[in-house]
Each structure stands twice: as structure tokens, then as C-alpha cells.
Amino acid sequence: MSDRIENMAVSLGLPRELVTGAAVLSSFGDSCLFIENHKGIIEYGKETIKLQARPCKIQITGTNLDIAFYTAEEMKITGKITEIRYYR
């Protein structure tokens, strides 16, 4: 079902994330990570940040992780990022 919607959106030329609500991650090296379309924080610690997102959860591992800003649409994580993991 969701694949079909996604295909339709692409053929219509619409941004994929708007239709599916999928998280968009853009990172700057390993020191800075922007996350759009997140659905909230599950856990926040210095070494691990777990986020609720679509279609799955995201776990960011690293050292000295800080949240530079946090709003309903987007957030920015700074620190030394070593791993980004998607899990159910």
C-alpha cells in the first residue's frame, strides 16, 4: 500500500517525504546531523539518542551528543557521531 502511494507521489513529482512522512536525515561529516520529520525522542543520553520516526525508529550512537535545537519538525544533533541505525 505504502509503496503504491510512494510510486504515485514520485510520478506526480511531489516530494517523497511529504507524502509518506518519512524522516529525512542530512549529515555534515560525522559532527552534525539534521533530522526532519521526526516523531519525538524516545531516549536521550550522552552516547545514544533514540528517535521515533517513520517508517522505523532511529538510533544515533556517538560521544558527546547534544541537541542544538529541537522543534516539532526538525532537530539538529551535534557531537561525534559513530553510527546511525534503523530498527523496528
Add this chain to the structure above:
Amino acid sequence: MDRLIFWIQGYLLVELSGYSPERLLNLCSYNQIELWNLVCTGGKYRFFVRASDFKQMVGFVRKSKSRLVILEKRGLPFFLRRYRGRSLFAAGVLVCAALLYLMSLRIWSIDFDGNLRFTDELLLETLRDAGYETGMEKDGIVCDSLELMLRETYPEITWVSAQIKGTRLIVQIRENTGVLTVEPVDETPCDLVAAKDGVITEIITRSGTPLVKAGDAVTAGQVLVSGVVELYNDSGEKTGEHQVRADAAVKAATADTYEDRFSLEHQVKWYTGRERYQLTLRILGRELFLDGNIRGFDLYDTVSEQGQLTIGEDFYLPVSWQWTTLREYEEQTALYSEEKARRLAEEALDRYQQNLLEKGVQIIEKNVRIDMMGGECITQGTFSLIEEIAAEAPIAQTTGEQEE
């Protein structure tokens, strides 16, 4: 830019702790509350939040079973609240700004540039008479008419440029170095007579009748060239005469005596080392004397230093000061040494000779002695000169009736 907006609105540094702080963070983001610089330290979270959003956050605290502590309050609203007791200070700043603005509307310094012959004081007085003075409003100054007025008052000033810079009025001037005026030619007939005794060495007559020739000894007052020209016919008979303005170059060898004497005793200033000071403040044209105790010395030198308060180069303020120092001295009698006296005498003699040379006089021979006698330095001597001795004088001898 965002930071500035946050600062104006006011923001808080908050510490969050408790059972599930993440829940509070998510509640915040769902309710469009922006958090920034979120840092996790030892199970507690610190972050910044807008002061207006914080009130809304307080409601979520109970829901999430967490605890919020305000660590710092930053921004303009808190700054104003902290210093509200200092309203007079703020008023002072405002009044100061207002005064500065009001003062910037007026001229507080008039400067001249390029004037060599006319002193600043003279030009200032001229401007004052025309209504331009320090303290006047800038709007009242029409530079063009000021320039015209100065040029008309002083024809020697060929170019004037006035400009207002800050609170300064700068008047630049170019002076004409030599104004050509045509002297009316005097056509009255006259004689040339000897101005002093001497022996004629050269005579070139341009008009008139020469009565002496080179080698003649003349005395002061003697007619050298007569303004009367006699007319003769072909047979050598005198037929008439007419009067002209005698004109000739007559040079004669003359003798000149030189004498100069001055006492070896002279007065010198001996500073006692006692000084008195006075500070004068001039504010908006009023003078204020500080430490006015400047009397009590009989003899003293006065040294004054002046200054005016400025902001930058061109913003002059109506506050100026004058620092006056009075240095007491006593007059004491001193004696010139012979060497020093001789040098002074030679300098005076040099000046005299220089003066003669400037007048176009040739010095043929010089015989001068400098002696110290009876506490005086005496310079005596004679000069042999060749100089112009002709002087104009009304026609002396009246010659019969003029024939027609």
C-alpha cells in the same frame, strides 16, 4: 539574527530532571515550543527556552512527572527588570543624547586656513560684525554670502571657501600677494637738489637742465638739476623757457659717520620658580574661573594654553578651557662679557650695513672700531659711500616772466 530576537524576547536556561524527561521534550515539540542547546549532563538535561514558552511548559511538568529548575534568566526583559531602580541613569543617558543632538545643530568652532596677512582675530571680528559667531545655528549660515562678504570686505582676498564640517565652520582663504595699484603720476614741475654733502661721481639727466657735472663737490640743498629748461633759437638767443619735472640719476661719493653705544649693564629675568595657575572653563560663552588666585606677583610672565572639547575631529562642543601659568621673575642687573658685547655691536653694525645695501648704496670704504670704555660698548667709525643723493624740491629760482 535569531539570537538577537531571542535576546529581545528573553529566554531561560532550564534544568530538567525526573522520571521521563524525554516525554516532556516531546510534549514541547508537539506544542511548537522551540528548545535549543540541549545538553545531557549526568541524567539531567539543560536547555534554553523562550520565556513566553516556559509558562506553557510548566503545565506539562506534572504530566511527565519531571522537575524543571530555572538556572538563568537572559535577555532584554530581565535586564530591564534588574535595572529598573536605575531609571535616573537611563534618563541621564537620554538627556545627554538630547543635549548632544541639540548642540550638534550649532557652530562651535570657526577655523581659518590659508590666511597669512589677516589674523584669525581680525577675520573672526569681521565675521562677528556680519552676524557669524560661535554658537549660531548651522541653518543660519549661507556659505555663499559669507564668502562674498569676506571677498568684498578684503579685496586682497581673492578666493574664499566656507564649509560646515560637524560643528566646525572652516573658512579657507587665498590671499593675493601683491595688489597692483596704478599710482597717479605727479606732473608738477620740480628741481632736484642734493640731499647731503658729497662729490658727484655720475649724473644722467632724463629731463631738466643739469647744473653740476661729475667731479663737482655739492652741499646739501644745492640744486643739481633744474626744472627750468631754456629755449634758444638758431642764433643762440634765448627765446623762452618752460618748466619740467626734473628727473635724473645723480650718484655722489658721501661720507657717513656711524655711532652706536650701549651699556654693558643690562636687566635679565631671573625666575624665582614660583608659579601660579588658573584654569578657566568656558561653557556656552560663560567663563568659569577655577583657582582664581593669580594675583600677588609684581613681575611675571603669562603662558596660556587653550583647548576645546571635541568628539572626533569635527564635532566641537561649546566647552573650552584655558590653562594659564604665571611665572614670577625678578629683574637683576648683569654685565655683558667683552666678547658678548663685541658680538652684539657687530650684529648691530651688520644690520646697519645690510640696510644700506638694501637701499642700493655702495660701500666704498669702512673704518669702524669697537671699544669698551667706562662700562659702555662704543662702536664708532666712518663709511665712504656712493649713493643716490637727488631729492625732489619745488623749483627754487623764479625766472623772470615767461615769454609767449
